[in-house]
Amino acid sequence: xxxxxxxxxxVATPATERAAGxxxxxxxxxRETAIRTLFTLSAVIAVLILVGIFGVLFxxxxxxxxxxEGVAQSTITPEQRTxxxxxxxxxxxxxxxxxxSLFGDFLGSTIWNxxxxxxxxxxxxxxxxxxxxxxxxxxxxxxLGIAVAAWLAYVARPRAREIIKPVxxxxxxxxxxVIGFIGIVVLGPWIARVAGVNSGLTAxxxxxxxxxxxxxTIVSITEDALTxxxxxxxxxxxxxxxxxxxxxxxxxxxxxxxxxxxxxxLGMGRAIGETMTVLMACGNATAMPGSLFDPVxxxxxxxxxxxxxxxxxxxxxxxxxxxxxxxxxxxxxxNVVSDVYIHRSSRGRA
Amino acid sequence: MSGGAAPTTRERFGFAALGVCAxxxxxxxxxxxxxxxxxxxxxLSWQFLTQPPTNGMRDGGxxxxxxxxxxxxxxxxxxxxxxxxxxxxxxxxxxxxxxFVRLIRLSIRNLSGVPSVVYGLFGVGLFVNGLGFGPSxxxxxxxxxxxxxxxxxxxxEEALRRVPRSYRDGALALGATPWEAIWTNVLPAALPGVLxxxxxxxxxxxxxxxxxxxxxxxxxxxxMPASLLDTYMALPYHLYIxxxxxxxxxxxxxxxxxxxxxxxxLVLLVNGSAAIVRARVRARQLE
Numbered sequence: 175x176x177x178x179x180x181x182x183x184x185v186a187t188p189a190t191e192r193a194a195g196x197x198x199x200x201x202x203x204x205r206e207t208a209i210r211t212l213f214t215l216s217a218v219i220a221v222l223i224l225v226g227i228f229g230v231l232f233x234x235x236x237x238x239x240x241x242x243e244g245v246a247q248s249t250i251t252p253e254q255r256t257x258x259x260x261x262x263x264x265x266x267x268x269x270x271x272x273x274x275s276l277f278g279d280f281l282g283s284t285i286w287n288x289x290x291x292x293x294x295x296x297x298x299x300x301x302x303x304x305x306x307x308x309x310x311x312x313x314x315x316x317x318l319g320i321a322v323a324a325w326l327a328y329v330a331r332p333r334a335r336e337i338i339k340p341v342x343x344x345x346x347x348x349x350x351x352v353i354g355f356i357g358i359v360v361l362g363p364w365i366a367r368v369a370g371v372n373s374g375l376t377a378x379x380x381x382x383x384x385x386x387x388x389x390x391t392i393v394s395i396t397e398d399a400l401t402x403x404x405x406x407x408x409x410x411x412x413x414x415x416x417x418x419x420x421x422x423x424x425x426x427x428x429x430x431x432x433x434x435x436x437x438x439x440l441g442m443g444r445a446i447g448e449t450m451t452v453l454m455a456c457g458n459a460t461a462m463p464g465s466l467f468d469p470v471x472x473x474x475x476x477x478x479x480x481x482x483x484x485x486x487x488x489x490x491x492x493x494x495x496x497x498x499x500x501x502x503x504x505x506x507x508x509n510v511v512s513d514v515y516i517h518r519s520s521r522g523r524a
Numbered sequence: 525m526s527g528g529a530a531p532t533t534r535e536r537f538g539f540a541a542l543g544v545c546a547x548x549x550x551x552x553x554x555x556x557x558x559x560x561x562x563x564x565x566x567x568l569s570w571q572f573l574t575q576p577p578t579n580g581m582r583d584g585g586x587x588x589x590x591x592x593x594x595x596x597x598x599x600x601x602x603x604x605x606x607x608x609x610x611x612x613x614x615x616x617x618x619x620x621x622x623x624f625v626r627l628i629r630l631s632i633r634n635l636s637g638v639p640s641v642v643y644g645l646f647g648v649g650l651f652v653n654g655l656g657f658g659p660s661x662x663x664x665x666x667x668x669x670x671x672x673x674x675x676x677x678x679x680x681e682e683a684l685r686r687v688p689r690s691y692r693d694g695a696l697a698l699g700a701t702p703w704e705a706i707w708t709n710v711l712p713a714a715l716p717g718v719l720x721x722x723x724x725x726x727x728x729x730x731x732x733x734x735x736x737x738x739x740x741x742x743x744x745x746x747x748m749p750a751s752l753l754d755t756y757m758a759l760p761y762h763l764y765i766x767x768x769x770x771x772x773x774x775x776x777x778x779x780x781x782x783x784x785x786x787x788x789x790l791v792l793l794v795n796g797s798a799a800i801v802r803a804r805v806r807a808r809q810l811e
Contacts, residue, residue: 209703216610221631230649319780327544347795349731351760355767419538447639449734474641481738484639509637
């Protein structure tokens with residue numbers, strides 16, 4: 175599977191347009207129009223799906239911040255009252271807790287405890303954990319990925335490329351749950367021994383695994399960017415007396431920098447959205463992490479762990495959609511930035 | 525970059541370092557795959573592949589999970605292929621550049637970046653609860669279909685663009701309508717490329733876990749799913765449970781290794797067949 179969707183330049187088809195008018199026959203023309211409409215509609219569906227995903231997340235997430243939930247003296251009807259003893263009734267709060275606020279209690283707080291006596295829905299620690307794991311993974315994967323891409327684009331002989339390209343495809347194909355399994359059985363125990371911590375299921379474990387998983391994306395897009403640098407640049411640099419290493423580091427890489435940044439952002443987008451690996455390898459503690467060797471729970475892992483255990487329609491259920499919305503916005507932003515850089519790199523060359 | 529002056533020392537060391545990085549990557553992948561396979565190989569047997577689990581997953585096989593994953597792959601490609609190919613046909617054969625096409629392309633690119641767990645949430649909101657399918661094969665298959673849609677579109681689009689313009693013009697000159705030209709000339713020529721994209725989507729569907737977590741997968745059921753509205757077992761979820769949630773994780777570790785081996789084998793097999801289709805097409809085009 176190729177990493178990232180390349181922008182494909184369209185083939186203009188004026189001939190097909192003209193022919194549609196030339197061919198006579200009412201029924202035939204009607205059929206053409208119907209078919210054309212059908213295809214257009216199917217393309218519209220692609221847009222509708224993206225809008226629909228946002229819409230479903232938004233509608234479900236909104237209910238986390240409205241309405242009344244929980245038993246309180248004020249919500250109990252006279253019929254229900256008979257089910258409580260006086261002591262039990264007196265122990266209930268007078269009014270149900272106010273719904274969490276979007277900026278104060280959700281985005282602005284770091285404590286996530288929806289099942290506690292006082293339910294708390296702070297998403298801060300999860301966002302920090304997600305960024306900690308993702309940025310660490312990127313810091314590990316970027317040098318290695320760029321190095322391998324540079325080797326593929328400038329050094330490798332065709333035979334060597336034929337070996338390494340399928341290897342990268344195999345890496346891209348390994349399911350994330352298998353990578354997470356490796357994190358549990360190999361990497362976790364190793365980290366525990368090396369770092370001297372009780373359990374190796376930490377942010378560092380997830381970062382190492384995500385770095386491996388981000389490599390195929392980073393390598394393939396960086397390689398495309400490097401090979402797209404005009405040969406004139408290389409020839410000019412060599413003609414001025416630079417050796418090939420200087421040419422690669424000082425001419426080719428800077429010329430391809432937009433593409434390289436796009437590759438890193440795409441790799442980061444993948445890493446932010448990755449679920450099973452971090453769920454299995456990171457230890458899943460909801461507290462704010464102090465270091466890479468603390469267990470952490472990311473946005474994705476929280477949804478994966480808790481959605482199955484919540485009652486459909488409860489505030490907790492809706493709050494998990496709100497977490498999903500944060501995740502959606504985060505990856506959307508990263509992808510848009512990468513898109514901008516991809517366009518910049520292709521326009522600079524046109 | 526060939527010829528010219530003899531390589532400098534700096535160049536030789538620098539390029540050697542890049543080569544070491546590439547070698548490291550190969551070693552890493554070989555180690556990953558080798559470790560899983562060597563841990564699971566000795567548990568694999570005909571019984572393991574064809575029997576249901578017994579004794580709390582400690583013995584028996586994983587057939588229901590294999591079955592669930594295969595049905596899921598079929599549903600995924602059934603739901604993603606018609607829509608994906610139709611969308612690609614529109615983009616290549618009918619669309620004219622403009623804001624509308626830009627909007628569609630932007631949507632497709634962004635869809636490919638939406639995290640898989642978010643597709644899972646969408647599946648819960650729309651298919652499980654909204655349309656009332658409940659947790660089921662159908663809800664999971666449709667969710668995975670949406671997940672693989674952008675990849676199907678992109679692969680089909682590339683395949684259609686590789687068909688030479690003359691294929692269309694020839695049919696049109698003989699009086700065919702645009703659709704007749706597409707149906708008789710363009711699609712047959714693009715079919716192998718489209719097929720490659722579909723197969724790669726299958727591999728992705730087989731390995732995904734997050735989108736099926738809440739849309740219908742279950743750890744254990746006594747019988748096989750009888751209809752598309754039943755819950756089911758699947759290989760990736762089976763591996764997840766065996767390695768994190770089982771009450772006796774140490775005892776089922778060999779089974780977990782073997783499940784990982786089967787899953788990895790299945791995914792690589794499907795990917796490999798896509799590669800073979802692609803290689804055949806390339807070879808034929810060179811003739």
